[in-house]
Amino acid sequence: MILGKSEIALIGAAVAIALASLVVPNWLVFTATLAISTALVVMGVVMLMRAGLVSFGQGLFYCLGGYAVGLGGRYLGITDALLLIVLGVAVTVGVAMILGLLVTRYREIFFAMLSLAFSMILYGLLVKSHGLGSTDGFGVVDWTILGFSPGSGESSSRTALLLALGLALGIALFLNRYFRSSLGLACEAIRENEVRVEYMGVSRKQVLYINYVIAAAVGSIGGSMTALAAGHVDPTMAYWTISGEFVFIAILGGTGHVAAPFIAALIFTLVRTYAIELAPNAWQMILGIVLLLIILFLPKGIWSLFTRKKGVAS
Amino acid sequence: MKNSNQRPIWQKTLLGTATSVAMASVGVMGMAATASAEESFKLGFVTFLSGGASGPFGVPAAQGAEIVIKAINEGSLPAPYNTKGVNGLTLESVVVDEAGGPTKQVEEYRNLVQRQDVDAVIGYISSGDCLAIGPVAEEMKMFTIAFDCGTSRLFQEIEDPQYMFRTGLDAVADNVGAARYLAETRPDAVRIAGIQQNYAWGQDSWQDFTLAMAQLMPEAEIVNNQTPQLFQGSYSTEISALQTQRPDIVHSSMWGGDMESFTAQANVRGLLSQATAILTTGESGLHRFDGQAPNGTILGGRGPFGGFMPENDLSEWFTKAYVAEHGTPPSYPASKAAQAVLALKFAADSSGAEGVPSSEQLAAALKGAEFESVSGTVRMALAGGHQALQPMSYGEYHFENGEAELRNVRSYSGECVSAPDGYNAQQWIKEGFPGVDCN
Amino acid sequence: MLTVWAILIDGFIYASWLFLVAAGLTVIYGVMRILNMAHGSLYALGAYAAASALGWYYSGGGENLAMAFAIIAASAILIGALTGLAIERGILKLMYGRDEILMLLITFAVLLILEDVMKLIWGTTPYFAYQPYAALGRINIDVLTVSRYDLLVLVVSVVIGVGLWFWLERTKIGKILRSIIHDREVSEAMGVNVRRMFTITFMIGATLGAIAGGITAPIISVVPGLGIEVIVLAFAVVVTGGLGSITGAAVGAVIVGLARATSIHTMPELELFIIYAVMAGVLIFRPHGLFGQVIARKI
Numbered sequence A: 001m002i003l004g005k006s007e008i009a010l011i012g013a014a015v016a017i018a019l020a021s022l023v024v025p026n027w028l029v030f031t032a033t034l035a036i037s038t039a040l041v042v043m044g045v046v047m048l049m050r051a052g053l054v055s056f057g058q059g060l061f062y063c064l065g066g067y068a069v070g071l072g073g074r075y076l077g078i079t080d081a082l083l084l085i086v087l088g089v090a091v092t093v094g095v096a097m098i099l100g101l102l103v104t105r106y107r108e109i110f111f112a113m114l115s116l117a118f119s120m121i122l123y124g125l126l127v128k129s130h131g132l133g134s135t136d137g138f139g140v141v142d143w144t145i146l147g148f149s150p151g152s153g154e155s156s157s158r159t160a161l162l163l164a165l166g167l168a169l170g171i172a173l174f175l176n177r178y179f180r181s182s183l184g185l186a187c188e189a190i191r192e193n194e195v196r197v198e199y200m201g202v203s204r205k206q207v208l209y210i211n212y213v214i215a216a217a218v219g220s221i222g223g224s225m226t227a228l229a230a231g232h233v234d235p236t237m238a239y240w241t242i243s244g245e246f247v248f249i250a251i252l253g254g255t256g257h258v259a260a261p262f263i264a265a266l267i268f269t270l271v272r273t274y275a276i277e278l279a280p281n282a283w284q285m286i287l288g289i290v291l292l293l294i295i296l297f298l299p300k301g302i303w304s305l306f307t308r309k310k311g312v313a314s
Numbered sequence B: 001m002k003n004s005n006q007r008p009i010w011q012k013t014l015l016g017t018a019t020s021v022a023m024a025s026v027g028v029m030g031m032a033a034t035a036s037a038e039e040s041f042k043l044g045f046v047t048f049l050s051g052g053a054s055g056p057f058g059v060p061a062a063q064g065a066e067i068v069i070k071a072i073n074e075g076s077l078p079a080p081y082n083t084k085g086v087n088g089l090t091l092e093s094v095v096v097d098e099a100g101g102p103t104k105q106v107e108e109y110r111n112l113v114q115r116q117d118v119d120a121v122i123g124y125i126s127s128g129d130c131l132a133i134g135p136v137a138e139e140m141k142m143f144t145i146a147f148d149c150g151t152s153r154l155f156q157e158i159e160d161p162q163y164m165f166r167t168g169l170d171a172v173a174d175n176v177g178a179a180r181y182l183a184e185t186r187p188d189a190v191r192i193a194g195i196q197q198n199y200a201w202g203q204d205s206w207q208d209f210t211l212a213m214a215q216l217m218p219e220a221e222i223v224n225n226q227t228p229q230l231f232q233g234s235y236s237t238e239i240s241a242l243q244t245q246r247p248d249i250v251h252s253s254m255w256g257g258d259m260e261s262f263t264a265q266a267n268v269r270g271l272l273s274q275a276t277a278i279l280t281t282g283e284s285g286l287h288r289f290d291g292q293a294p295n296g297t298i299l300g301g302r303g304p305f306g307g308f309m310p311e312n313d314l315s316e317w318f319t320k321a322y323v324a325e326h327g328t329p330p331s332y333p334a335s336k337a338a339q340a341v342l343a344l345k346f347a348a349d350s351s352g353a354e355g356v357p358s359s360e361q362l363a364a365a366l367k368g369a370e371f372e373s374v375s376g377t378v379r380m381a382l383a384g385g386h387q388a389l390q391p392m393s394y395g396e397y398h399f400e401n402g403e404a405e406l407r408n409v410r411s412y413s414g415e416c417v418s419a420p421d422g423y424n425a426q427q428w429i430k431e432g433f434p435g436v437d438c439n
Numbered sequence C: 001m002l003t004v005w006a007i008l009i010d011g012f013i014y015a016s017w018l019f020l021v022a023a024g025l026t027v028i029y030g031v032m033r034i035l036n037m038a039h040g041s042l043y044a045l046g047a048y049a050a051a052s053a054l055g056w057y058y059s060g061g062g063e064n065l066a067m068a069f070a071i072i073a074a075s076a077i078l079i080g081a082l083t084g085l086a087i088e089r090g091i092l093k094l095m096y097g098r099d100e101i102l103m104l105l106i107t108f109a110v111l112l113i114l115e116d117v118m119k120l121i122w123g124t125t126p127y128f129a130y131q132p133y134a135a136l137g138r139i140n141i142d143v144l145t146v147s148r149y150d151l152l153v154l155v156v157s158v159v160i161g162v163g164l165w166f167w168l169e170r171t172k173i174g175k176i177l178r179s180i181i182h183d184r185e186v187s188e189a190m191g192v193n194v195r196r197m198f199t200i201t202f203m204i205g206a207t208l209g210a211i212a213g214g215i216t217a218p219i220i221s222v223v224p225g226l227g228i229e230v231i232v233l234a235f236a237v238v239v240t241g242g243l244g245s246i247t248g249a250a251v252g253a254v255i256v257g258l259a260r261a262t263s264i265h266t267m268p269e270l271e272l273f274i275i276y277a278v279m280a281g282v283l284i285f286r287p288h289g290l291f292g293q294v295i296a297r298k299i
Helices: A005-020 A026-050 A059-075 A081-103 A108-128 A154-180 A182-192 A194-199 A204-230 A240-253 A260-278 A283-297 A304-313 B002-034 B054-074 B102-115 B127-140 B171-185 B200-216 B236-243 B256-268 B313-326 B332-349 B359-366 B425-430 C002-032 C039-059 C065-095 C100-122 C131-136 C148-170 C172-182 C184-189 C194-216 C226-241 C246-266 C268-285
Strands: B040-047 B090-097 B120-123 B144-146 B164-166 B191-195 B221-226 B249-252 B276-279 B298-300 B370-373 B376-382 B387-389 B392-400 B403-412 C138-141 C144-147
Touching: A005 A154, A026 A059, A026 A154, A026 A182, A026 A204, A026 A240, A026 A260, A026 B102, A059 A081, A059 A108, A059 A204, A059 A240, A081 A108, A081 A204, A108 A240, A108 C226, A108 C268, A154 A182, A154 A204, A182 A194, A182 A204, A194 A204, A204 B102, A240 A260, A240 A283, A240 C100, A260 A283, A260 B090, A260 B102, A283 C065, A283 C100, B040 B054, B040 B102, B040 B332, B054 B090, B054 B256, B054 B313, B054 B332, B090 B102, B102 B120, B102 B127, B120 B332, B127 B144, B127 B164, B127 B200, B144 B332, B164 B387, B171 B200, B171 B276, B171 B298, B171 B392, B171 B403, B171 B425, B191 B200, B191 B236, B200 B221, B200 B425, B221 B236, B221 C268, B236 B256, B236 C002, B236 C144, B236 C246, B249 B256, B256 B276, B256 C131, B313 B332, B332 B359, B332 B370, C002 C039, C002 C144, C002 C148, C002 C172, C002 C194, C002 C226, C002 C246, C039 C065, C039 C100, C039 C131, C039 C194, C039 C226, C065 C100, C065 C131, C065 C194, C100 C226, C131 C148, C138 C148, C144 C148, C148 C172, C148 C194, C148 C246, C172 C184, C172 C194, C184 C194, C226 C246, C226 C268, C246 C268
Parallel strands: B040 B090, B040 B120, B120 B144, B144 B164, B191 B221, B191 B249, B249 B276, B276 B298
Antiparallel strands: B298 B392, B370 B376, B376 B387, B392 B403, C138 C144
């Protein structure tokens, strides 16, 4: 396997973050873990965006991944983190394969609203499940990884970061290739003009369906990682404002590169946490202004900072 | 062309470096900020500053805490808290918005402890946030007081708590108290209905209330329960649905603006002239209803707080200071926040530490202790000494000549409304309150 | 039988409120193709403005009911039109021509900003301007009662709906707007000042949102976060009815209103799902909503 330049850069960045995690303070390790998990869900949003679809219901898969970890640990007695994540992916893929048959027929705002509706129906079901703690949610059991128990405190959050980093790297490398595969390119073609795609003998339905299911699976992994790191799941994960946040971050980063969601998620989390600290009464306003400025000056997302020159030249 | 292809590569490398540098520099900033915290005690205070819970709970709580903190630093509190500072140290506070859900709160909690380097945390109105924070507080070994959240699962989920405390009652006490008050004052009521916000608090409250009613008023029939959404505002349809059931009593655990809106609408629609409402958190509306709740509406205050505070030096001082600052008497969230800050001062003063007391010293001092507060003497007698055991009070709202007051107030001792340690609260009610002591 | 009557009455009362909330959203989308997330904030602004103006009026000893309604209308219209103008001129103008989804994000940013602006102006304490609602009293029908104020909302909603329809179908500006809806480029070529029409449309849409909030203010306790709660509701109604269609918004509101009332009276447990179930159900059979236009796909 020959590694492309992007891939080397991705691996390099992952190694750099892994090394950095040894020296930076613990809160940053935790924040970075959450940012990486969020970025995975955002990756799913970006995948759909490349095909011209905007999902306001990606929280559905995020929540499924999270609850699979919570329930798998609680009721099935699974403690291995990787097994729990696989469980989440299996459930999510099952759900996405059914929903995908329906929602991939829709475009634009109708796709957005339909995905939102399904996510809100899951939210409603969980709110109604008194046995699962309703809106209070419940705690995730202490997990292990391949027989190794990360314990508690600093070593635990570092293990979570390394796990998230490993998963994210794998997914990023896969998606980097996927975006350049015929399937990934067909998605972009569909965004540009889907009727022509059909003329070329490609089934847009099939392409969108596969893309949708993969995006769901990636979102589920993000949800599972969040649950493992935060140690708690609750129905808010499926609420529409959380899905809105994912779209927010996706646009913040842009759809140009697999690394974009990671950078955007980290920036978003840091801006938010410092805004909350500096202006507890006006942090939403700061967030809103930052968003406006980015849209105004970087309409293609933060990533365009790194590719702007290229665009001019070609 | 060649140029344009090469740029992204070094830019990507630059990007990787930039990210690491950014992360590292943030880290350094975090470390630098911790260096200069010697002479003061830093408290993280978490409460709703935005969203629907901020007005009725979050902000009054922050104001209540602020008044006590200011008085602690001036040394102007009444005895036994008339010494300056906590353990002689200036009490500094950082306020954080509780909005955003449990995952975000876990993140903010870690930031408080590790980045802002606080010495203790007080906070949490939402039960979901409390449940998520509990295990993290234990893991991070940080002295933490939950001042308001009501879930009875908090100390069921933490085995052998060391650092997590709650200086108030849980929601079970609210609803057992409500059932006891009805059994004593409305023994003839037959048709019972309810309206609860559609989330864990509402579901738990209704479950505990109906279980307690089955024990205390077995003749009464539960006819209907409405579950409108949180912050819905208009309850027109729900009120019709309740009216068609012709209830005698309407129980509601709704809080804040929702509770006030429902009461005013049900009053205009005539529902409250057919039925008496019992509002488990109604006290926060005592000075806000302005006659929009009919006289005789039963209000609770989640314990001896707000309008139910007993008369003592601390409560008189607190009420006076709060009125002077904000023009209205303190509601129950304000007094609950004040109580948590007093608990912190008590723990710090009696920790015997030199300088800043450690979390272990604070926890040891508060565990199982008795301290004076705005609600009288508080005994930390539940959950192995980690939760307060306090009386529960209910009373009737009366509004005359522009003045609101509570009449026919009854208090039930802590042992009368809370399950003893070792019992699941719901099990305790179902078994007919074993070990109950109502004198 | 009692329950059936109750469902009908409650259903239409709720539908009229839903229509008021959704009308402005659908007008703006129809003409400008912007799904305005900040619509909820305009609703909240209208509610805050009306509640604080009413509070000021009643604390000054005012008692005249007609005056109170004039105050509600004036304060809501004023704040809606001004904020609408400010958002359109100050922010949206810089962004026209961007992707529909980016426009959505822009209005989301506006929503975030407005939420905190309202908090800075009005604080977090709930505003409670119940006097007009209480003064109108109720009508008794057997054990059921209907608040006269709710009936008034119904009347206002019908008047606004008919007014909007008349404006779009029977006036010159309405014709111009419809030409923009059908083909923006051609109408621009025919000499229509599209930019000015956008400003007018956005101000009207914003004012409608503020009026909905203003008229709701005496029923509820006005608290922070109010706008966030109504926005998805309004979206769902508008999408069910068909985006950009006034008739669609009205029909969507009636369907959702009746479905919700039925659920509350017969199965209160299902209330949370009903609006999304209705929306998903309608979209499955009518992919563009009940009255939505099918837009030809580009080749």
